[in-house]
Amino acid sequence: TATPAAAFFLLLTTATLLSISIASYADSLPYIWPLPAFFTSGNATLSVDPDLSLSYSGNSAIVYDAFQRYKSLIFKHATRAPGPSRLLRGPSFDVSVLQIVVNSTNEELQFGVDESYTLRIDKRDSGSIVGAATIEAKTVYGALRALETFSQLCTFDYGLKTVQIYKASWYIQDEPRFAYRGLLLDTGRHYLPVDVIKQIIDSMSYAKLNVLHWHIVDEQSFPLETPTYPYLWKGAFSKWERYTVEDAYDIVNFAKKRGVHVMPEIDVPGHAESWGVGYPDLWPSSSCKEPLDVSKNVTFDVISGILSDLKRIFPFELVHLGGDEVNTDCWESTPHVKQWLKDHNMTPKDAYQYFVLRAQEMAISNNRIPVNWYVSSLK
Amino acid sequence: TATPAAAFFLLLTTATLLSISIASYADSLPYIWPLPAFFTSGNATLSVDPDLSLSYSGNSAIVYDAFQRYKSLIFKHATRAPGPSRLLRGPSFDVSVLQIVVNSTNEELQFGVDESYTLRIDKRDSGSIVGAATIEAKTVYGALRALETFSQLCTFDYGLKTVQIYKASWYIQDEPRFAYRGLLLDTGRHYLPVDVIKQIIDSMSYAKLNVLHWHIVDEQSFPLETPTYPYLWKGAFSKWERYTVEDAYDIVNFAKKRGVHVMPEIDVPGHAESWGVGYPDLWPSSSCKEPLDVSKNVTFDVISGILSDLKRIFPFELVHLGGDEVNTDCWESTPHVKQWLKDHNMTPKDAYQYFVLRAQEMAISNNRIPVNWYVSSLK
Numbered sequence: 001t002a003t004p005a006a007a008f009f010l011l012l013t014t015a016t017l018l019s020i021s022i023a024s025y026a027d028s029l030p031y032i033w034p035l036p037a038f039f040t041s042g043n044a045t046l047s048v049d050p051d052l053s054l055s056y057s058g059n060s061a062i063v064y065d066a067f068q069r070y071k072s073l074i075f076k077h078a079t080r081a082p083g084p085s086r087l088l089r090g091p092s093f094d095v096s097v098l099q100i101v102v103n104s105t106n107e108e109l110q111f112g113v114d115e116s117y118t119l120r121i122d123k124r125d126s127g128s129i130v131g132a133a134t135i136e137a138k139t140v141y142g143a144l145r146a147l148e149t150f151s152q153l154c155t156f157d158y159g160l161k162t163v164q165i166y167k168a169s170w171y172i173q174d175e176p177r178f179a180y181r182g183l184l185l186d187t188g189r190h191y192l193p194v195d196v197i198k199q200i201i202d203s204m205s206y207a208k209l210n211v212l213h214w215h216i217v218d219e220q221s222f223p224l225e226t227p228t229y230p231y232l233w234k235g236a237f238s239k240w241e242r243y244t245v246e247d248a249y250d251i252v253n254f255a256k257k258r259g260v261h262v263m264p265e266i267d268v269p270g271h272a273e274s275w276g277v278g279y280p281d282l283w284p285s286s287s288c289k290e291p292l293d294v295s296k297n298v299t300f301d302v303i304s305g306i307l308s309d310l311k312r313i314f315p316f317e318l319v320h321l322g323g324d325e326v327n328t329d330c331w332e333s334t335p336h337v338k339q340w341l342k343d344h345n346m347t348p349k350d351a352y353q354y355f356v357l358r359a360q361e362m363a364i365s366n367n368r369i370p371v372n373w374y375v376s377s378l379k
Numbered sequence: 380t381a382t383p384a385a386a387f388f389l390l391l392t393t394a395t396l397l398s399i400s401i402a403s404y405a406d407s408l409p410y411i412w413p414l415p416a417f418f419t420s421g422n423a424t425l426s427v428d429p430d431l432s433l434s435y436s437g438n439s440a441i442v443y444d445a446f447q448r449y450k451s452l453i454f455k456h457a458t459r460a461p462g463p464s465r466l467l468r469g470p471s472f473d474v475s476v477l478q479i480v481v482n483s484t485n486e487e488l489q490f491g492v493d494e495s496y497t498l499r500i501d502k503r504d505s506g507s508i509v510g511a512a513t514i515e516a517k518t519v520y521g522a523l524r525a526l527e528t529f530s531q532l533c534t535f536d537y538g539l540k541t542v543q544i545y546k547a548s549w550y551i552q553d554e555p556r557f558a559y560r561g562l563l564l565d566t567g568r569h570y571l572p573v574d575v576i577k578q579i580i581d582s583m584s585y586a587k588l589n590v591l592h593w594h595i596v597d598e599q600s601f602p603l604e605t606p607t608y609p610y611l612w613k614g615a616f617s618k619w620e621r622y623t624v625e626d627a628y629d630i631v632n633f634a635k636k637r638g639v640h641v642m643p644e645i646d647v648p649g650h651a652e653s654w655g656v657g658y659p660d661l662w663p664s665s666s667c668k669e670p671l672d673v674s675k676n677v678t679f680d681v682i683s684g685i686l687s688d689l690k691r692i693f694p695f696e697l698v699h700l701g702g703d704e705v706n707t708d709c710w711e712s713t714p715h716v717k718q719w720l721k722d723h724n725m726t727p728k729d730a731y732q733y734f735v736l737r738a739q740e741m742a743i744s745n746n747r748i749p750v751n752w753y754v755s756s757l758k
Contacts, residue, residue: 076573076574077573077626078623078625078626078628078629158604158612161623161625194455194456195455233537239537240537244457244537246457247456250457
C-alpha cells in the first residue's frame, strides 16, 4: 500500500440528515452513531432492568452471544441489585425484555448481506406488565446492528445508578448506506497479536463497520502460515510474530460473530520481498529482491498456492491482490529476467500488466473477486 | 503529585543475579521476569497438555480463577486438538497436571503478605504416567506469583503447534525482594474507564507488581462517589467520567484476585481545588481556590468523611494523603484565613504543618497508616 505507516481508514456512515435539526439534537442525549436512516423519538425516560432477558425463538448462536456481549456492555457499571424485595414490589423497570425476531435462518456472511433492522422501544403498555423493546431484522447481521443501536440508547445514570433510555418512545428503521464499510489493518509492517486484532474487530462493530481489510503480508514480513508453501512464514519478523492457520480461522469466526467480513490481501508483485526469505527463487536475484520474479513459474505457483490456502480460511468473496507501487528496475537489471522480457517481447510495463492480470485470473479461478489498488488499474 | 503528566512508576524487581551468566542466558529461551530469587534449570523440552488440569484440594476462588485465567493465556493460540484418538494413543504430553498446594486458608491481602513460592517442573517420572508441575506456597498470593512464573515458562511452538517448556527440569524458589512494588494511576487529571483500570491491574500482575497507588482525585477533577459528602463528585470532569462506590469495590476485588493492593490517595491541601465544585466553602475564596481552607472546620469534616468512606471501600492498611506542592499564597491573600493565622499565631508554614498532621491523625484514627509525598516531610 501507498505509505509504510498507512492504516487506511475507509469510513462510510449510514448518516442521513432527514429533517432533524442537528444543532438541537447535538445538545440532547442520547447519541446514536452512525445516525440511523430513519427514526422518531419522544420525551419519556425509561429504566432498563439489569436482569434484562432475551425473548428469541431462533437458534442462532450469533444472536445469543451478541445479546450476552451487549448486556455486559450496557450494564458495565454495577446497578442497584434488584434483590429479593423486588419480587414483593413487582417489576420496577420499564424495559425488562428485549425481543428479537430474525426472519431468515441463513447465517452466511457475504458481501451485501442484509443488515437492515427495525427497533422499537415503547413505554410500558398499560395492557401489559412486562416492558419490552423489540428488534426485527431479516438476518442475524441486521439483529447485530440493532443491538448496537439499542446499547447506544442505554445510558448509565450515575445518580440513580440505573440504566436509562432517554427520549423514548423510539422507532428506528435503519439500513447501511454502503455495503462496504471497511478498516485496513497492516500486519505486514507491524505485527499485531491476535487479541489486539480481536479488540479492533470489536471496536469496528461499535461503529457498524463491516469489512476488515487484512493487509497480512508486505515487504517487511510474512506472518501467516500457508500450508501449501510452509516456508513462507520464515519471512515473519520473528518466530513469535506469526499467525497460524488456526489463528486466522479464529479471527474470521470472531469477526463473523460481529458481522464483520475479513478480506485478506497479498500485495503482488511490488510488496512481496519477505516471500523470498523462505523461497529465495522468488527474488529476481539475491541483490535485487523486488518485485517478485515475473519470469519464473514458481512465482505463480506460490501465488496460486497462497490463494488456495486463503480460500480455505476466508469465506469472503473478495480477495485483495494489491498491485501498487511496482518499481520494475529489478526486472531490467537482472539478466535472466531481462532476457525473459526480450524473449516475450514485453516492456516492463507489459510484464507488470501480465503479472496483475495473471494473479487476477488465479483469484477468479478460486471463485474469488479480485480487488486491486487503484494505482494498478490497467489502461 | 509533582508533574501533571506524572505516571510515577515504581518498579522493584526480585532480580538476584546469582552465579548465572547473563550473557549466555539472554540468548536462550525462556525468559522469566522478574528473575526468581533462586532457580535451577536443565536441558529437557517438555510439552504441555492443552487440557492441562488443576490438582488443588483447597477451596479458594482466587486459585481456581487464576488457574483458568493463566490457562487461557498459556493456550491463547489454538493447539492441535487432542481428539478422540488421543485416548487410544495414551497421554502424549509431558505435563498434563498442575498441582497447587497452599498452606494457609487466610486470604487477607495486607501489606507484607507472604508471596513466596516453590515451583517444580520435572520430566515425567518413570514411575508415573501422569506428568505434573507442582506449586507450593504459603498463601494464595504466592500461588498467583507461581502461576505467573509457570505461564512465562510456557512457550507456544509455531512449528509443532504445541506449548513447550524449554530448559526443564525447573526448580524455582522465589519471594519478592520488596514488599511494595507499585504503579501510580492518576485519574484526577485523566479519567480512565473501569475496564482500562482493570487491564492495567492485569498487566501489573504479569510483572508481579502488587500495589496500585490510585491517585483518584486532584485539582482538575473529583471522579469518586463519596456517600458522606455526595456533592464532591460534582467536581468530576463530566457526569460520565465518574466512579461509583460499586465501581471502586469492583476494582478492589478485581485487584485482590490478582494479588494487587489498592492504595487510594487524596492529595491535600494543595491538590484539591475540584472539591470546591460541590462544596465551595472549601475554597478560601471564589477567586482563590487552593489550598483547601485551613481555617474552617468543614475542611476537616470533609477529609474525615472521605477517609471513612475510603476505609469502607479499600481494605489496604496504607492511605496516601499527598501533601506536596502547597502554595500558601491563597491563605495569606484571603482576609478571613489571614485573620485565622494571626489568631492562632501561625505562619503559613506552621498552618501547612498543622494541616498535614491533622489529616494524618484522621487516617490513624481510621486504623490506616498515612503516607505522604516526601516533599511534605516535616522537620
